Amino acid sequence: MITPHGTAGSYYTRIDAHRYRPTAHAGGAWGPDEQHFSPLGGLVAHAMEQHLAARPDGAGLVLARISYDILGRLALDACEIRVETVRPGRTIELLEATVRIAGRSVVRARAWLLAAHDTAAVAGGPAGRLTPPERLGTWPMGELWPGGYIASLDVRPVSPPQPGRATVWVSTPLALVAGEPSGPLASYLALVDTANGIAVRQPPTEWLFPNVDLTVHLHRQPVAGWTGLDTTVAFGPTGQGLTSTVLHDVDGPVGHAQQILTVRPRSGPPADAPPSGPAAAGPSHGRH
Template sequence: MIEKSAQHPCFYRLLDASGDGRETFESLPATAGPWSPEAQHGGPPAALLARALERSSDAVIGRFTMELHGPVPVGRLATTATVLRPGRSVQLVGAELYDVARGRVVASARAWLFPASDRGPEQPKPPEHGPADGAHHARPTAWHGGYLDAVEWRWVSGSVETAGPGVVWMRPPALVEGEPLSPVQRLLACADSASGVSAALDVRRWAFLNTELTVHVLRPPVGDWVCLDAETTLGSGAVGIATAAISDETGLVARSSQALLVAPR
């Protein structure tokens, strides 16, 4: 059995919830990304935006796109959500993430919401491996801890220090202190890691920063673990693309893509 870490209990602490739907959060150290302790990994903000979107409707997220307007600070953040296109069958909803100290939007999301249903024509096929088949690898010394230390990682193949595709099982901590993590929040807390899981360059010499994250969700995942089967494709310029097939222990749940800014460090 794989033990559950208690090192970092959550990513955020809720500070205030106003009547107009705006909520304010304190970002905890576990949100910090690999490049700097002052800037967040993309996973926690994606999950926090998904939380705001889920609270706007009872439907389920079928497609989620996050635009990163710049670094998300490890500081006070606020979320808002709006129904952009209501509908009986599908809805388009939007959410924004604000840097409270600077009074500006640092990330935004759009999602198509679909009816909740378990009567689809296809049944998931279990993956050939599970979390217990993976191994723990120490993070690269060139990368900051924060998020990387808060999440449990079990590598089936590859690593962030091995150039090429990678397959890893991930178990993130709670998103907001005192709240259960929803299935889609768990998925999005992990999906942004595809570019690191399939790192194609030496992280000591190159930075590869994603400007956006798009996830098409077939169904909400079940269980505590999420698996990324990721690959990065590089071009001859500053653009790269990271893609992943994302599964739970019963089968495929989503596919993701990220546009990467590739630059020397």
């Protein structure tokens, strides 16, 4: 059991160049011995940023899309992240990261990076900022969800959350990795997966609906500090769901996030069925 002793200010501590150990603050909402995916998603982005920073030709590229596939259970244990350049380029580049826990691949992520240019003269898109977080009261999200990650958050609803619909601001006082700075993008992305827990359609005590992926598209690089989530959740009739979010920072919309869900009653089949082969790895209870 991982305890927060000595690591109260972060979600992870670094072990070596590629390995990190989660603190209790990374604890998941579906199970006490699992990681919440949200800080792990930020950690992957942090590793990608460091991969770029180590290359002299990495400057001038910005992340425009990142997609995560969650391959299996995210144990609250040391994780190894390896990043490689799949498609190099001066104006367009594709990175891939693999997260391994206990020797098993549990997350694969791909990020498209695009060259930064001055397009302020033609910039435009959806208008409207959310009510600033400093004007809003806090929501004790820990009353709905357990786990160290949810307990670490400052959550401020723009209006009272409804089944399948919520708009909230999320922030955290904790560092992503103890003793080292993370960029604004990684810090922002570390909070995005919270979206599937803010607008629940059914009580999580009665239904399981973990996401098996997360895809984020950005038309503007977000400012760190607060992650705004304008979220809608839909459940289909055959066990699938979709969490769709318009992403904001304090300056306005920055992009969109999508999460596909596997929906089942808690009394139904387990979320991680026995594998049918050595490579099979189903989704876990321990995420949202």
